[in-house]
Amino acid sequence: MRIVVLAGGIGGARFLRGLRAAVPDAEVTVIGNTGDDIHLFGLKVCPDLDTVMYTLGGGINEEQGWGRSEETFHLKEELAAYGVGPEWFGLGDRDFATHIVRTQMLGAGYPLSAVTEALCDRWRPGVRLLPMSDDRVETHVAVELDGERKAVHFQEYWVRLRASVPAEAVVPVGAEQAKPAPGVLEAIAEADVILFPPSNPVVSVGTILAVPGIREAIAEAGVPVVGLSPIVGDAPVRGMADKVLAAVGVESSAAAVAEHYGSGLLDGWLVDTVDEGAVGRVEEAGIRCRAVPLMMTDLEAAAQMAREALALAEEVRVA
Amino acid sequence: MRIVVLAGGIGGARFLRGLRAAVPDAEVTVIGNTGDDIHLFGLKVCPDLDTVMYTLGGGINEEQGWGRSEETFHLKEELAAYGVGPEWFGLGDRDFATHIVRTQMLGAGYPLSAVTEALCDRWRPGVRLLPMSDDRVETHVAVELDGERKAVHFQEYWVRLRASVPAEAVVPVGAEQAKPAPGVLEAIAEADVILFPPSNPVVSVGTILAVPGIREAIAEAGVPVVGLSPIVGDAPVRGMADKVLAAVGVESSAAAVAEHYGSGLLDGWLVDTVDEGAVGRVEEAGIRCRAVPLMMTDLEAAAQMAREALALAEEVRVA
Numbered sequence: 130m131r132i133v134v135l136a137g138g139i140g141g142a143r144f145l146r147g148l149r150a151a152v153p154d155a156e157v158t159v160i161g162n163t164g165d166d167i168h169l170f171g172l173k174v175c176p177d178l179d180t181v182m183y184t185l186g187g188g189i190n191e192e193q194g195w196g197r198s199e200e201t202f203h204l205k206e207e208l209a210a211y212g213v214g215p216e217w218f219g220l221g222d223r224d225f226a227t228h229i230v231r232t233q234m235l236g237a238g239y240p241l242s243a244v245t246e247a248l249c250d251r252w253r254p255g256v257r258l259l260p261m262s263d264d265r266v267e268t269h270v271a272v273e274l275d276g277e278r279k280a281v282h283f284q285e286y287w288v289r290l291r292a293s294v295p296a297e298a299v300v301p302v303g304a305e306q307a308k309p310a311p312g313v314l315e316a317i318a319e320a321d322v323i324l325f326p327p328s329n330p331v332v333s334v335g336t337i338l339a340v341p342g343i344r345e346a347i348a349e350a351g352v353p354v355v356g357l358s359p360i361v362g363d364a365p366v367r368g369m370a371d372k373v374l375a376a377v378g379v380e381s382s383a384a385a386v387a388e389h390y391g392s393g394l395l396d397g398w399l400v401d402t403v404d405e406g407a408v409g410r411v412e413e414a415g416i417r418c419r420a421v422p423l424m425m426t427d428l429e430a431a432a433q434m435a436r437e438a439l440a441l442a443e444e445v446r447v448a
Numbered sequence: 449m450r451i452v453v454l455a456g457g458i459g460g461a462r463f464l465r466g467l468r469a470a471v472p473d474a475e476v477t478v479i480g481n482t483g484d485d486i487h488l489f490g491l492k493v494c495p496d497l498d499t500v501m502y503t504l505g506g507g508i509n510e511e512q513g514w515g516r517s518e519e520t521f522h523l524k525e526e527l528a529a530y531g532v533g534p535e536w537f538g539l540g541d542r543d544f545a546t547h548i549v550r551t552q553m554l555g556a557g558y559p560l561s562a563v564t565e566a567l568c569d570r571w572r573p574g575v576r577l578l579p580m581s582d583d584r585v586e587t588h589v590a591v592e593l594d595g596e597r598k599a600v601h602f603q604e605y606w607v608r609l610r611a612s613v614p615a616e617a618v619v620p621v622g623a624e625q626a627k628p629a630p631g632v633l634e635a636i637a638e639a640d641v642i643l644f645p646p647s648n649p650v651v652s653v654g655t656i657l658a659v660p661g662i663r664e665a666i667a668e669a670g671v672p673v674v675g676l677s678p679i680v681g682d683a684p685v686r687g688m689a690d691k692v693l694a695a696v697g698v699e700s701s702a703a704a705v706a707e708h709y710g711s712g713l714l715d716g717w718l719v720d721t722v723d724e725g726a727v728g729r730v731e732e733a734g735i736r737c738r739a740v741p742l743m744m745t746d747l748e749a750a751a752q753m754a755r756e757a758l759a760l761a762e763e764v765r766v767a
Contacts, residue, residue, distance in 0.1 A: 223526045
């Protein structure tokens with residue numbers, strides 16, 4: 130079975146770990162969000178790709194869900210001592226190595242997809258990890274700060290401001306000119322199932338879909354497309370998805386996110402059991418819906434979610 | 449009193465710490481060797497400048513004489529896990545910050561002298577630290593390796609090969625086209641005394657003197673120029689100076705190094721008490737010479753050496 134998964138960071142990575150446990154023999158291709166990539170200290174940092182790579186490769190800091198295990202922060206302390214920031218972005222000493230290797234390879238002319246493959250040679254995540262694009266896309270968030278309307282990098286909004294001010298707009302700068310990375314459209318065309326894990330529908334999955342060609346390829350693939358709600362009981366399971374949903378005019382509910390994707394894209398949708406009441410509304414929108422436990426409390430819970438998603442995909446396929 | 453010191457790494461740095469203790473009110477300008485600079489992992493590393501900066505700024509690893517105190521090596525471990533080398537160069541997590549800041553500033557267009565000044569804003573070494581040149585100079589060593597004659601970077605010769613093969617030639621590549629950094633010639637012209645600490649006469653002081661204009665400025669400054677022998681009892685006090693002295697046809701002795709500099713450059717020379725027998729030979733070469741303890745066992749010993757050097761300079765001045 131060939132499965133394509135559109136993944137953001139922590140939620141996507143944990144779901145993927147469950148998926149690998151559920152169907153170890155499946156060929157899984159992950160299309161990773163690169164809209165939250167950022168240049169820091171002259172280095173190219175790809176938080177979502179790294180979270181997937183570290184999580185599946187066994188190097189993740191399990192507690193926080195991002196960054197490396199057994200991490201130290203001496204380099205960052207020293208940068209701060211030099212007065213060099215930003216201090217709000219937590220790059221650890223071990224993590225820095227990834228960004229140094231990536232930056233050197235990019236500087237030598239390799240595209241991000243080739244760099245990602247080389248990094249994965251070490252981590253062996255058990256999936257094929259592709260950046261959504263080799264072109265630079267950078268998600269900016271329009272906010273009002275100190276009485277002034279300005280656009281800040283997504284990481285600044287998310288990490289520094291902790292999404293504490295309303296997002297007025299979310300713009301994946303560069304997406305319109307970006308091309309899908311080599312292998313992305315092919316993987317979608319050859320997929321048996323396409324899954325949207327419980328990642329952020331705006332700044333993770335939404336950014337991937339904003340790269341011209343990807344949304345169309347998924348809609349035309351002719352295979353079941355099944356998503357899992359990142360919203361449980363009207364609140365995001367992790368992170369602050371509600372903040373960016375408001376910016377695109379979508380209410381923070383499991384049903385509204387399904388409607389946001391729409392039946393043109395999505396065939397099936399899983400909501401949490403606490404949102405059982407939303408099933409009818411989703412199905413009215415033309416999307417087959419089931420209510421199952423959606424809290425990834427451990428690997429087995431994530432694996433069970435993956436099984437439910439694949440079961441729903443089979444239901445859709447035979448329907 | 450204005451003092452100019454031509455410094456390499458460990459020996460120069462420790463002597464400078466003694467000099468500062470001996471004459472805390474003196475204005476000390478250090479002209480630092482940059483011939484051992486190396487690009488590693490896309491970063492510009494300046495080992496000698498950093499050793500001086502860390503030593504005088506209180507951040508040095510006292511035991512090894514280079515690198516940072518309280519250092520960890522997680523980043524380097526990770527680079528090795530990615531298969532990215534060289535592994536033989538010991539960059540620690542804290543040390544990396546210096547190279548990242550330097551590389552970013554150089555990338556932004558600042559010359560090395562401005563970058564060094566910015567880094568010293570943090571370390572406050574109590575001296576004015578100038579690179580010998582803002583232009584790239586890279587000391588290469590000609591060796592026979594595996595039956596083949598080849599040139600290796602000085603750091604590869606020194607750190608990886610531990611000077612275990614004979615150096616057939618030492619070439620400061622780029623020196624002929626290099627210009628002294630801003631302030632270097634002015635500091636020499638305004639100096640009351642010029643000192644050569646017990647640094648390597650070939651790859652440290654020799655490289656600085658290879659930048660066109662510096663040797664001439666020192667010879668024409670009209671002030672006492674006093675050096676301290678890095679060779680004690682026919683062996684280098686630290687490091688492997690004997691290996692590179694052979695490459696320039698100079699025997700490994702306190703007297704031979706003085707003759708190598710020559711009376712056209714050097715007015716006074718300190719040898720260790722064990723080399724008292726060399727005093728006559730050095731004075732025959734037209735260089736005033738004294739035998740005093742030259743082992744920098746602690747700060748006070750280094751301070752006493754500085755006092756002896758300044759005393760010899762006064763002797764030369766009134767002579």
